[in-house]
Amino acid sequence: MSAIPFSSAAEPWILPSRGRVAMLSLIIGESAIFTIFVVAYLYYIGKSLSGPTPQQVLEIPLFNTVCLLSSSITIWLAERQIERGNMRRFTAWWALTMALGCIFIAGTAVEWHKLIYLDGLTIHTNLFGTTFYSLVGLHATHVVVGLCMLGLVLIFSLTGHVTEANSERIQVLALYWHFVDGVWVVVFTVVYILGR
Amino acid sequence: MADQTLPIGGSIDVTLARPEARTALLEWLHGWVVTVDHKRLGILYIVYGIVFLLVGGVEALAIRLQLAWPDNHFLSPELYNEMFTMHGTTMVFLVGMTIVFGFANYLVPLMIGARDMAFPRLNAFSFWMTAFGGLLLYYSFIGGFGLYGMGAAPDVGWWAYAPLTAKAFSPGHATDYWALSLIVMGFGTLGTAINVIATTLSMRCKGMTLMRMPLFVWLMLVVSALTLVTITPLTAAQIMLTIDRYLGGHFFDTQAGGSAVVWMHFFWIFGHPEVYVLVLPAFGIASEVIPVFSRKAIFGYPAMVAASVGIAFVSLGVWAHHMFTVGMTSVGNTFFVLSTMLVGIPTGIKIFNWVATVWGGKIRFKTPMLFALAFVFQFLIAGLTGIMLSVAPWDWQLHNSYFVIAHFHYVLVGAIVFNIFAGIYYWYPKATGRMLSETLGKWHFWLFLIGFHITFDTMHYVGFLGMPRSIYTYEPDRGWNHLNLIISLGGLIQGIAVLIFAWNLIHSYLRGKRAGNDPWDAWTLEWSAPSPPPAYNFATDPEVHSRRPLWDLKHPEDPDWKYE
Numbered sequence: 112m113s114a115i116p117f118s119s120a121a122e123p124w125i126l127p128s129r130g131r132v133a134m135l136s137l138i139i140g141e142s143a144i145f146t147i148f149v150v151a152y153l154y155y156i157g158k159s160l161s162g163p164t165p166q167q168v169l170e171i172p173l174f175n176t177v178c179l180l181s182s183s184i185t186i187w188l189a190e191r192q193i194e195r196g197n198m199r200r201f202t203a204w205w206a207l208t209m210a211l212g213c214i215f216i217a218g219t220a221v222e223w224h225k226l227i228y229l230d231g232l233t234i235h236t237n238l239f240g241t242t243f244y245s246l247v248g249l250h251a252t253h254v255v256v257g258l259c260m261l262g263l264v265l266i267f268s269l270t271g272h273v274t275e276a277n278s279e280r281i282q283v284l285a286l287y288w289h290f291v292d293g294v295w296v297v298v299f300t301v302v303y304i305l306g307r
Numbered sequence: 308m309a310d311q312t313l314p315i316g317g318s319i320d321v322t323l324a325r326p327e328a329r330t331a332l333l334e335w336l337h338g339w340v341v342t343v344d345h346k347r348l349g350i351l352y353i354v355y356g357i358v359f360l361l362v363g364g365v366e367a368l369a370i371r372l373q374l375a376w377p378d379n380h381f382l383s384p385e386l387y388n389e390m391f392t393m394h395g396t397t398m399v400f401l402v403g404m405t406i407v408f409g410f411a412n413y414l415v416p417l418m419i420g421a422r423d424m425a426f427p428r429l430n431a432f433s434f435w436m437t438a439f440g441g442l443l444l445y446y447s448f449i450g451g452f453g454l455y456g457m458g459a460a461p462d463v464g465w466w467a468y469a470p471l472t473a474k475a476f477s478p479g480h481a482t483d484y485w486a487l488s489l490i491v492m493g494f495g496t497l498g499t500a501i502n503v504i505a506t507t508l509s510m511r512c513k514g515m516t517l518m519r520m521p522l523f524v525w526l527m528l529v530v531s532a533l534t535l536v537t538i539t540p541l542t543a544a545q546i547m548l549t550i551d552r553y554l555g556g557h558f559f560d561t562q563a564g565g566s567a568v569v570w571m572h573f574f575w576i577f578g579h580p581e582v583y584v585l586v587l588p589a590f591g592i593a594s595e596v597i598p599v600f601s602r603k604a605i606f607g608y609p610a611m612v613a614a615s616v617g618i619a620f621v622s623l624g625v626w627a628h629h630m631f632t633v634g635m636t637s638v639g640n641t642f643f644v645l646s647t648m649l650v651g652i653p654t655g656i657k658i659f660n661w662v663a664t665v666w667g668g669k670i671r672f673k674t675p676m677l678f679a680l681a682f683v684f685q686f687l688i689a690g691l692t693g694i695m696l697s698v699a700p701w702d703w704q705l706h707n708s709y710f711v712i713a714h715f716h717y718v719l720v721g722a723i724v725f726n727i728f729a730g731i732y733y734w735y736p737k738a739t740g741r742m743l744s745e746t747l748g749k750w751h752f753w754l755f756l757i758g759f760h761i762t763f764d765t766m767h768y769v770g771f772l773g774m775p776r777s778i779y780t781y782e783p784d785r786g787w788n789h790l791n792l793i794i795s796l797g798g799l800i801q802g803i804a805v806l807i808f809a810w811n812l813i814h815s816y817l818r819g820k821r822a823g824n825d826p827w828d829a830w831t832l833e834w835s836a837p838s839p840p841p842a843y844n845f846a847t848d849p850e851v852h853s854r855r856p857l858w859d860l861k862h863p864e865d866p867d868w869k870y871e
């Protein structure tokens with residue numbers, strides 16, 4: 112468009128990062144999925160025709176929750192380190208984030224083991240079982256997916272393939288992890304506080 | 308290359324060994340399978356959609372043949388249920404969604420002056436997920452085991468109300484094919500939606516500010532954002548249904564305290580905005596075609612953008628107008644009556660703007676324009692019957708009658724399919740380098756228009772006379788006999804029109820007039836690229852200064868950017 116006398120060369124043309132836009136879009140979409148499961152959970156509270164009820168079998172997973180939520184802080188610290196190019200510290204914080212995530216999943220496994228074998232609550236037992244396992248399970252699935260991706264980055268990082276240049280992508284991934292942690296706050300409130 | 312003379316001595320043979328015809332074909336096919344080019348994927352989407360348009364059309368004709376006269380047994384009752392289920396599912400997911408996102412794929416990067424989508428490989432992945440979902444759904448005709456034995460397609464209606472979908476009432480796997488294929492296609496659609504959003508926000512060429520984007524791009528941005536929160540509730544509900552059917556869950560199991568009405572809510576939380584996911588791109592096509600063939604810039608661009616965003620928001624809060632007869636509270640009914648009526652305001656603004664664009668224009672009645680003009684008229688009527696049905700007492704009277712069928716086919720065919728045709732006639736020259744035949748196009752348009760009105764205008768009337776939807780057959784003394792025959796004949800005329808269209812696509816591809824870069828003297832960036840555009844789209848990155856960059860280029864003495 113050479114015919115147009117326009118001095119636009121002066122002003123820079125800056126667009127948002129496509130990675131961030133895409134991850135935020137994914138988060139909006141995922142939020143809608145969780146919303147449906149949360150609404151179903153809330154609607155079916157107290158509508159089970161038989162036991163066990165949440166009051167009888169659910170214990171508040173406080174340690175788990177603290178672990179998962181603090182992993183949001185450690186991943187944020189890792190993000191800051193990679194921005195500054197401190198790759199060793201980045202790897203350390205990243206590994207700690209993963210460890211906290213793994214503790215959370217292990218805690219869920221222990222909880223489910225107790226519920227299934229001691230209390231006899233399965234997805235088939237009653238409405239509480241159906242909604243509980245699907246909502247908490249949906250969240251746990253997201254944690255597992257997140258852990259797989261964190262693990263990939265950890266492997267690359269330990270073999271020295273992650274550099275400051277990857278900071279943007281790391282932050283996009285961290286966005287997902289923050290989302291998974293944020294969803295847990297909602298799930299925790301709904302399942303262990305409102306639902307009990 | 309073979310006949311090109313290169314200044315090289317005879318020692319080097321520049322002729323590539325001509326591959327055998329068989330391998331050449333395989334390589335050509337392989338190229339289409341592994342492609343990540345947005346233009347090729349767009350064409351794949353659209354071809355896939357048109358193939359299923361023919362399949363879904365055959366299903367519609369089978370339904371209409373069955374209903375053409377009373378006490379007919381052309382189809383068995385079981386097959387009839389499968390036909391209307393598959394017709395609805397096919398037309399919404401395999402035709403509407405694929406063609407809409409095919410247009411988005413092909414046009415959005417070209418219109419914003421980008422080289423490709425933001426994530427080309429995700430784009431290919433999304434297409435193949437969608438394609439696989441469609442094949443999975445149709446495989447049920449061969450491999451599905453249902454209530455009546457092998458070869459059972461889903462037969463629970465495209466809305467699949469509980470508890471009919473429970474294992475007890477839908478044994479076998481027919482319903483699972485339906486649920487799983489929609490989950491698979493849902494992920495494909497989600498991927499494409501994310502891709503379109505990232506492309507429009509992050510890949511625009513220099514000077515392409517948001518308020519300079521062509522309206523089609525704006526509408527695809529809005530549609531993709533709407534898709535993020537529309538298709539996902541369906542996926543969630545399908546996961547719940549699958550849990551119920553496979554793991555013995557109780558979400559929709561009324562025997563164990565579950566609720567069938569919850570399924571209705573979840574389904575329509577998806578189902579209503581889905582209509583807008585399909586119709587907004589149709590608005591986008593009309594907003595490109597109408598100005599070019601009226602030789603005027605679009606009237607009220609900012610109002611059009613605002614109305615599009617407004618429609619998307621309002622559409623999220625109206626779903627329960629599909630459920631007035633369920634027995635909600637009067638507060639609930641009133642809320643959904645009013646919110647539904649609210650949709651009429653932004654859509655009304657749009658209709659006024661299209662009319663104002665045509666008003667005083669130098670109209671060229673080419674095939675794309677004919678389809679777009681018919682759309683404006685038909686969409687007005689569809690909107691008016693929509694307002695009627697939004698009134699709860701009116702809906703109590705006409706719910707589940709053919710009036711409702713007539714209303715939503717006026718939207719889905721009269722608005723969406725008409726604009727899809729307009730879009731294909733308009734951009735086919737860009738994609739193939741050949742013009743579609745105007746003669747065949749006019750035959751297609753007039754036959755389709757006549758068939759459409761014979762079928763769907765009459766459907767309103769049998770609806771008033773009390774004919775319910777989804778019935779297998781009816782007794783001869785109901786007073787619907789001749790009307791049903793007329794409706795079926797109209798369907799036949801539409802079928803012939805679509806065959807003419809399909810013939811036009813093939814014939815013009817081989818024999819059509821060469822198009823050149825800009826056959827319509829249009830104004831958006833895609834017309835500055837060659838037809839068909841090369842893989843890299845633009846040789847140099849374009850830079851724009853107004854909403855009509857090609858107008859600026861063609862009229863340097865009176866450019867648009869002076870007035871915007």
Ligand SMILES: [Cu+2]
Pocket residue numbers: 578579582625626628629
């Ligand atoms: Cu609706």
